[in-house]
Amino acid sequence: MTFARFTRPGLHRLAATLLAGGATLLPAVAPAQEDETTLTAVMHSGLRVLDPIITTAHITRNHGYMVYDVLTAMDENFAPQPQMADWEVSDDGLTYTFTLRDGLTFHDGAPVTGADVIASLNRWGARDSGGQFIFDVTESLEAPDDGSVVWTLSEPFPPLLEVISKQSAVPPFIMPARVAETSPDETITEYVGSGPFVFNESEYEPGVSVTYEKFDDYIPREEEPSWMAGGKVVNVDRVVWTSMPDNLTAMNALAAGEIDYIEQIQIDLMPILESAPGVVVEMRDPLGYVTIGRPNFLHPPFDDKLVRQAALAALGQEQMLATMQGDPEYYNVCGSIFGCATPLADETGAEIVTGGPDPERSKALLEEAGYDGTPIVLMAPTDVVSLVNQPVVAAQALREGGFEVDMQSMDWQSVVQRRAQQAPVGEGGWNMFFTNWMVPEISDPLINVMVNGRGDDGWFGWPTDPEIEEMRAAFVAAGSPEEQKEIAVRIQEHVMDNVNYIMMGEYLIPQARRETVQNMIQSPVPVFWNLTKEAE
Amino acid sequence: MIAYILKRLLATIPVLLIVAIFVFLLLRLTPGDPAAILAGDAATPAQLERIRDRLGLNDPLHVQFFTWFGQMLQGDLGTSLISNTDVVDMVAARLGPTINIALMTIVISVLLAVPMGVIAAWRHRTWIDVAVMSFSVLGFSVPVFVIGYILIQIFAIELRWVPVQGYAAPTDGVGAFFSRAILPSLTLATIYIALIARMTRASMLEVLGEDYVRTARAKGVRENVVLFRHALRNAAVPILTIIGTGFALLISGVVVTESVFNIPGIGRLTVDAILARDYPVIQAMILLTAGIYVMVNLVVDVSYSFFDPRIRY
Numbered sequence: 001m002t003f004a005r006f007t008r009p010g011l012h013r014l015a016a017t018l019l020a021g022g023a024t025l026l027p028a029v030a031p032a033q034e035d036e037t038t039l040t041a042v043m044h045s046g047l048r049v050l051d052p053i054i055t056t057a058h059i060t061r062n063h064g065y066m067v068y069d070v071l072t073a074m075d076e077n078f079a080p081q082p083q084m085a086d087w088e089v090s091d092d093g094l095t096y097t098f099t100l101r102d103g104l105t106f107h108d109g110a111p112v113t114g115a116d117v118i119a120s121l122n123r124w125g126a127r128d129s130g131g132q133f134i135f136d137v138t139e140s141l142e143a144p145d146d147g148s149v150v151w152t153l154s155e156p157f158p159p160l161l162e163v164i165s166k167q168s169a170v171p172p173f174i175m176p177a178r179v180a181e182t183s184p185d186e187t188i189t190e191y192v193g194s195g196p197f198v199f200n201e202s203e204y205e206p207g208v209s210v211t212y213e214k215f216d217d218y219i220p221r222e223e224e225p226s227w228m229a230g231g232k233v234v235n236v237d238r239v240v241w242t243s244m245p246d247n248l249t250a251m252n253a254l255a256a257g258e259i260d261y262i263e264q265i266q267i268d269l270m271p272i273l274e275s276a277p278g279v280v281v282e283m284r285d286p287l288g289y290v291t292i293g294r295p296n297f298l299h300p301p302f303d304d305k306l307v308r309q310a311a312l313a314a315l316g317q318e319q320m321l322a323t324m325q326g327d328p329e330y331y332n333v334c335g336s337i338f339g340c341a342t343p344l345a346d347e348t349g350a351e352i353v354t355g356g357p358d359p360e361r362s363k364a365l366l367e368e369a370g371y372d373g374t375p376i377v378l379m380a381p382t383d384v385v386s387l388v389n390q391p392v393v394a395a396q397a398l399r400e401g402g403f404e405v406d407m408q409s410m411d412w413q414s415v416v417q418r419r420a421q422q423a424p425v426g427e428g429g430w431n432m433f434f435t436n437w438m439v440p441e442i443s444d445p446l447i448n449v450m451v452n453g454r455g456d457d458g459w460f461g462w463p464t465d466p467e468i469e470e471m472r473a474a475f476v477a478a479g480s481p482e483e484q485k486e487i488a489v490r491i492q493e494h495v496m497d498n499v500n501y502i503m504m505g506e507y508l509i510p511q512a513r514r515e516t517v518q519n520m521i522q523s524p525v526p527v528f529w530n531l532t533k534e535a536e
Numbered sequence: 537m538i539a540y541i542l543k544r545l546l547a548t549i550p551v552l553l554i555v556a557i558f559v560f561l562l563l564r565l566t567p568g569d570p571a572a573i574l575a576g577d578a579a580t581p582a583q584l585e586r587i588r589d590r591l592g593l594n595d596p597l598h599v600q601f602f603t604w605f606g607q608m609l610q611g612d613l614g615t616s617l618i619s620n621t622d623v624v625d626m627v628a629a630r631l632g633p634t635i636n637i638a639l640m641t642i643v644i645s646v647l648l649a650v651p652m653g654v655i656a657a658w659r660h661r662t663w664i665d666v667a668v669m670s671f672s673v674l675g676f677s678v679p680v681f682v683i684g685y686i687l688i689q690i691f692a693i694e695l696r697w698v699p700v701q702g703y704a705a706p707t708d709g710v711g712a713f714f715s716r717a718i719l720p721s722l723t724l725a726t727i728y729i730a731l732i733a734r735m736t737r738a739s740m741l742e743v744l745g746e747d748y749v750r751t752a753r754a755k756g757v758r759e760n761v762v763l764f765r766h767a768l769r770n771a772a773v774p775i776l777t778i779i780g781t782g783f784a785l786l787i788s789g790v791v792v793t794e795s796v797f798n799i800p801g802i803g804r805l806t807v808d809a810i811l812a813r814d815y816p817v818i819q820a821m822i823l824l825t826a827g828i829y830v831m832v833n834l835v836v837d838v839s840y841s842f843f844d845p846r847i848r849y
Contacts, residue, residue: 046808048619049574054587056576129578169578185586187574187620205629206619207808208800244701245795245804252688252700253798383811413568413813420569420581435577449578459580 037237039517039533041261042250043526046207046243050199051187053127056169058438065228065525066212066239067107068173068193071098071117072165073228076286076522078343078443080165081229083221084112084174084194085149093156094139098149103219106176107198114143119180121151121164124172126184130163130446131172133476158479159446166447167228167525168440196220196232196529197239209242212528225521225530232529235519239528248272254279254512257536261513263526266385267325273512278536281512287341287439287524289509290334291324291390293502294450295432297463299424301376302431306369308499311432313365314401315394316357317505323389325507332506337495338448339439340506343481344488349496353503362401375406376431379418383411390434390504419460433460439506440524444484445472445491450501463500541838548830555826556608559819560601568813569593570617591617604819614816616809623820626805631824633703634794634801636713638786640721645728646779652729653736653775654763657744668733675730684723684796691719701798720797724790728782735778739771746770772843780836784829 045059052064073083085098104112118141125131125138139152151160164172174194182188191199197212204210220231242259244250247266253259255276265273265281273279295302295311302308321331334340335350347354352361376398380391395407410418415433423429442448451472452458453465471491478484495501513520516534521527571587572579579587588594592603607614613623656668692700698719704712743749744767752762791803802821809817841847 048616048808048812050620055574056578127583129580169576183590185583185590189620205800206616206621206626207805242798244798246798248685249688249701249796249798252693253702256693256696256700258699258701410567411811413573413811416572417567417569420572420584437577441578449580457580457582459578 035535037533038240039236039238039261039528039531040240040242040259041263041526041528042244042253042259043241044264047204047210047241048206049187050191050204052173053124053170053184054187056441058168061168061171062526063199063210064171064173064193065195065527066197067191067195067199068175069104069195070165070171070173070228072161073230074162074165074167075226075229077226078162080161081223081226083229085117087161093158094153096151096153096160098151100147100149101219101221104194105217106194107192107215108176109217110176111146112174112194113146113177114149115146116177116180117149117174118143119177120174121149121172123175123180123182123184124170128170128172129449129452130166131170133157133446134160134163157476159444159476159484162444163446165228166440167523168438169447171228194218196234207243209240212239212241213237220529227521227523228525228527232527234529235532236528251276251512254514257514259514260517260533261511261520263511264509265512267327267330267510270327270510278515279512280515281510283508284511284520284522284526285509285524286522287339287443288332288506289386289436289438290339290442290506291320291386291434291436291504292450293390293394293432293434293504294459294461295499295502296430296461298422299429299431301369301371301374304369305498306365307371309497310362310365310369310371310401311398311403312352312496312499312502313356313358314362314398314403315353315502315504316397317354317503319357319397320390320393321505321507323393324386330508330510332508334506335496335503337451337492337501337503338443338445338488342439342443344444344485346485346489346492348489349493350503352496354505357397357401359397359401362398362403366402371402373404375404377425377429378405378407379415379430379433380407380409381412381415382409386436387412387434394432394434422456422462434504438524445475445488451491451495453500461501463498465498465500468494468498468500537838537841541834544834544837548827551830552823552826556605556819556823557601559822560604561597563813563815563818564597564600566813570813570815573812573814574618593617604816608823613820616814616817618812618814623816626817627802627820627824630800630802630805632705633799634787634790634803636706637703637717637720637724637790637793637799637801638783640717641724641728641786642779642783644721644725645732645782648725649729649732650736650768650775653733654740654768656733656737657740658759658763660741665737668737672730672734675726678726680723680727681792681796683726684719684793687719687723688796703797703799703801716797720793720799723796724786724793728786731782732775732778736768736771736775739774740767743767743771769843773840773847776836776839776843780832784832787825787828 043059047059047063049055049057049060052060069084071085072080075081084104085100088097125135134157137153137155137157139154142150144150176192179188179190196215196218198215200211200213214234214237220233223230225231247269250262251269251272254262273281295308297303317333325331332340333354335347335354336345338344378391378395381387391407395405398405418430419433421428445451449459451468453463453468455462455464471487475484475487478487516536518532520531571584575584575587604614616623652668656665659665688700691697698715702716704716706713749767752766791807794801794803806821
């Protein structure tokens with residue numbers, strides 16, 4: 001009998017040996033980020049698309065700002081500032097001359113020339129809605145020499161500098177001409193920019209991690225950094241972006257000092273980080289996001305303005321935002337369709353949605369419209385955390401407002417495919433969906449795709465709205481910020497009356513960093529220049 | 537035996553062919569649009585249409601299938617529609633972490649579970665048996681991410697013996713590898729220890745009642761020899777089956793553990809590809825998974841004959 005081998009003291013010895021062995025084998029773990037020359041950041045998503053012109057994905061735009069530079073950039077006052085180039089505008093407003101600053105080189109050592117700028121702007125103009133506006137009135141875009149570019153218009157386009165300085169969704173990044181000559185409907189395959197960081201292709205794992213090295217030959221501007229403008233001074237040798245699908249894991253890793261920065265914190269997990277030593281939680285994106293509902297104008301019942309107004313009355317921002325965010329510190333009831341902290345902010349006509357819900361008014365409007373009780377199909381994505389709550393809250397509010405609602409749960413990919421269907425609801429169509437935007441993406445009538453009134457050529461929902469198109473054209477032609485603002489207020493009033501989309505308010509997403517990371521810039525886009533890092 | 541193995545290997549060809557056709561058609565019937573993921577939220581329908589054209593998504597189904605199938609026969613699994621990266625490279629980069637974690641999990645599970653099952657059977661209806669069975673029920677019942685978080689809290693946050701997350705290849709250093717692989721492996725091992733211990737116990741209970749065991753004991757053979765040489769060897773076939781199935785499951789479906797411990801394995805690759813409708817990657821992953829199941833089953837079948845001489849092919 002050998003049972004003695006398995007007696008309790010024997011088991012104890014075995015356990016003690018295993019634990020001791022384990023402890024010896026696995027030495028105490030030092031923070032992985034003691035190295036002050038490498039900054040490790042957990043971004044909101046994995047980087048999978050490396051072409052910042054073909055996609056509007058935020059992570060790819062962020063990647064663009066690391067690797068590429070821009071001609072002009074927006075500062076914290078929403079004013080365009082020189083970045084790669086200074087400019088002069090002719091008195092008639094038809095000719096813009098850009099002069100490249102000295103010393104601009106691509107990561108492969110080649111100088112940046114006017115030809116590179118032209119090829120890059122052409123490709124951007126084929127993809128970006130604002131760019132398309134400019135190219136509609138472009139007479140010529142030429143490089144008289146290597147150091148300058150002349151953009152000649154057939155009619156004045158006063159917001160040209162604002163459009164090419166925009167920070168989202170597709171900024172006009174400058175690439176070598178050979179890369180920028182790629183079709184705008186194909187992704188680029190060479191990733192050479194002239195920005196402050198060099199993309200390390202050999203360490204790139206799509207969706208997992210991406211490494212950027214400091215570009216030693218980058219010459220920053222001398223001005224102080226301000227949002228995307230000013231001097232981009234890099235103080236670390238490497239920046240590593242990694243994606244962590246589990247928010248709690250990212251927070252634990254930050255608390256343990258294994259990473260330096262988290263771009264987006266889940267609000268309900270905030271208490272964990274707020275009590276962690278050595279961690280700073282803050283708001284570095286002053287503008288935040290908006291969440292919106294979009295009705296389908298093509299089919300009943302939302303082809304009727306009264307029914308759309310009923311939906312507007314039935315939905316209340318406070319209810320929606322509180323469900324999404326919980327903590328009032330991280331949301332703003334905001335009725336401005338261009339965001340409440342932007343130059344065009346105005347809440348005219350928005351009381352109905354900022355003060356709502358008003359189910360009785362909704363019912364009265366439905367009765368006036370003769371709504372027959374046909375259920376509206378509300379698409380509800382189940383796999384995108386930031387979009388899960390809106391349809392659920394909206395469905396209940398709409399029911400209370402007299403609507404019949406058929407909320408259909410599906411993954412985001414199914415929403416994406418189905419929202420492109422113009423067929424009637426019974427044949428695979430839809431009536432309403434919700435989505436989110438960064439405020440810079442909706443902050444003026446040229447950028448905001450939801451105020452596009454070109455029917456089938458517009459964004460999903462396809463309103464044919466000549467009145468708003470006239471106002472957008474007037475906005476383009478406006479000669480002063482005051483005139484632009486006056487037109488923006490008219491668009492605001494019109495959208496609140498016509499219900500082109502339902503503004504459901506603003507929300508903010510905090511970031512977190514180790515205390516050792518200092519001097520991060522406040523900006524709607526996370527940037528990694530200017531910051532410094534000390535050893536733990 | 538060699539003829540048997542060759543026959544089984546040949547039989548994998550029609551299996552993989554059927555899987556390939558099935559997966560291809562199923563994906564095309566599933567709603568979703570990789571062009572929309574690629575282009576982002578603000579793309580207009582006209583822009584999406586042009587991207588679909590470029591990606592070949594507007595080609596007739598049979599053209600798409602034969603293009604992909606022709607490439608596959610030459611060892612080319614295509615290019616990711618989203619990241620424009622070679623699928624073979626993507627899978628190769630992700631396979632290492634998953635296989636290494638799976639192997640470590642299986643080793644831990646077998647080393648712990650088989651003795652546990654043997655002892656539980658040997659001490660049938662004693663507190664040891666109850667303890668082993670209770671652990672099994674617990675192992676089955678507690679969700680894997682809960683175990684992961686508990687282990688992280690204890691060993692990574694409180695004791696700081698190991699990192700919270702991440703993966704290091706064995707080539708980066710044995711210490712770095714073990715310190716990052718141990719918690720995910722233990723997390724995954726919990727359920728497999730439960731599974732294998734139960735199976736071992738059940739098989740052993742059956743075998744321990746056999747005449748040859750009684751005879752061996754009557755001859756005065758030492759108990760550990762009776763248990764581990766005579767009884768366990770005869771009880772091995774179902775245990776091997778469960779280990780083989782467990783390994784294949786570990787290779788194909790550890791996405792939760794990979795997420796909790798931030799391991800860049802093929803579970804996450806598959807889920808990301810499905811969410812983005814990245815057809816070439818999904819097709820490659822499902823074919824790979826099918827191939828792994830076929831091969832693991834073959835290895836398990838062949839290994840039966842080493843433990844049970846009565847089994848001959």
